Amino acid sequence: MIIGIDDTDSNEGMCTTYLGALLLEELQEYGTVEALPLLVRLNPTIPYKTRGNAAVALKLKTACPERVIAHVTSRIEELARMECEKTNPGAVFIQEKDYENLKSVLMSFLEEAVKEVIEIEKAKNLIAELGIISRSFKNGRGLIGALAACGAMLNPEGWDCTFEHLAYRQKEKWGTPRDVDKESFFEADRQTYPETWDTVDLTNRLVVCVPHSADPVLFGIRGESPEIVNKAAALIRAEPVERFTVYRTNQGTDMHLLTAQKIAEIRDMHSYRLESTVSAVPKTIEGGHVIFAVRDLEEGEIDCAAFEPTKNFRSLIRKLVPGDRVVLSGSVTTGTLNIEKIEIKALAPLYTEENPKCPECGKHMKSAGQGQGFRCKKCRTQAQSLLKIRCEAERDLEPGLYEVPPCARRHLAKPLAREKHLDIRLYPAR
Template identity: 85%
Template structure:
């Protein structure tokens, strides 16, 4: 059977992936684990998420399904942070003889859960209509992610995937500062990039794969295959690890992005690719956020933002001018598109006036008097007017990304881009 679980954590602690790692070991008492566990990130703009909006799925071969159901349900009741208002766990169980029947409908549900907004009522109605074994706790919102994770497990060939090696702390360490050798993360990055990414942020000299909340995760290494993330994890020097798990994930895939044909169709709590022209020059607001406007072919406009956490990425954004053609990727909240990546497709020319150069000596001429043009005193040459020169923009067309310290889980890093038709920035 396939088991989908979601919403067991809180902003203060616990982690649904930790419960998944625990069950990977415990369920071997009842059968065999048949595949790598899945970590599925859902719509990143949902306001009632806890932290990373992730669900997990496990696949187990067992002769005692009822005992598996009882054990999993018991562990969710025991470990979930039920005291948190936002924590509303859900678990679903898909039996093997239902795989083919449920495969297409749950794949569709997965895509909707990653790209759109789903109400709890819809998940519960679907469970009832399809006869799926489930249990929701409190308002049962976790049933949404649990169903989506099962959809991913049922359709492994239909979505792009990456991997993450998650190491977990010993329980007595939870809530205390993590003891890690920061330099070892930079060493691991040097050894395994671009097979791994978002381990560190080189430009800002930050370790980004170590969380700061009170959850059980010690660190998480993301990459292209299980071998490379495991290699990187083996290079980390840190406090003792209680357990670890390698998850197959949809992280770093851009699975959340919808193609926006026009600004008119853009809605809050959704993520898009949007092509348009810069219509208002970037301005820096209090707090360091950089805002500018983009216009589509129909003349509609939307504000776009590089918020302060994007750090050096804002230097790039400040170089944009009206007339530049761009393709933006990002999520929309309160009518503003929060940029994750930007492809600069073409640059508008910026021209300035200068006094003409003397064709004889090459020096700039001086004004010969009001309405009399320009003259080189040395050579006696004359010109009637100033000349226009195109200014060097100090900017190139290409695809740029926010730094790792500001990257969202689902955003596809340039390390994974295989495009040959465009330059990728920043170079490492």
């Protein structure tokens, strides 16, 4: 049996992955766990998500499915933050005899849930049409993520994957400040990067794998294999851990990105990879956000942003000039593309105006006064032209692929530490 669960947490606490970790242990009373649990991140732009928009799936060999369903339902009723308006849990149960029949349709549903906007009714109708056992609470929006997570479990080879070691706090500690040795995270990063990533942000001297909300997670280490994330986690010094679980995930895969052929097809609440040309000088607005526009061959135009949380990445964006050819990756909300990565493909020439140089000493002349040209006081030479000389300036920017720093990276965005196969120059943010 495959069990998919979603939407049990809230902005104030709880975590669907914690429920998954509990069930992973408890359900062994009814059978044998057959695979690593799955953590699937869905469309990051959905406005009614709680925090990270994650769903989980477990795979269990069992001879008593009814007892499993009852146990899972009871645990959701007990632990889900039902008082939160955005918390609308859902669980689905795929029986082993249906694995092959449902594999294709639920894998397609996963792709759609990660890249598109799905209405609750579509999930409910699919469940009814396919005869899938389900449980839902309140409006049942969690059925969307639950189905998607089952799709991932049914076809584990059909998508790129990474792994995350999630350590959970003892229950009496929930809601209190986390007691961790920050330097141990930097040491773990030194010993395991680039096979692990987003543990720390070296440039901004931040630990980024420790959440700040009241949920049960103490820390999460992301990486290429269960072995490497466990190695990094073993180096962490922190408060006692109640339990830990290694999840297989779609984090760090760019699974959310659609390819936009033209700007006119771009829609809010979707994420894209878009090749275009910078059409406006980047401007820093109130709040420290950097905004500029890009245009495609059909004269479509869209605003792009490096928001304040991207920190030093904004300095790179400020160096862009109209005419630069770029490939942008990011999510679109309220008509603006929030940049996650930028590939600079070609730089436009940048021109400046300078005073002419003295033919004797080679230094730039000074203005001789309005309408009187230029002169060199030292050599007493003059230039009768009233116009400055147009010169091509050297660009303080190199073609290549750049990313936001770890402190600003979204769960699904693929870090450059994983892009070693690309035949372009990489500038990983550390």
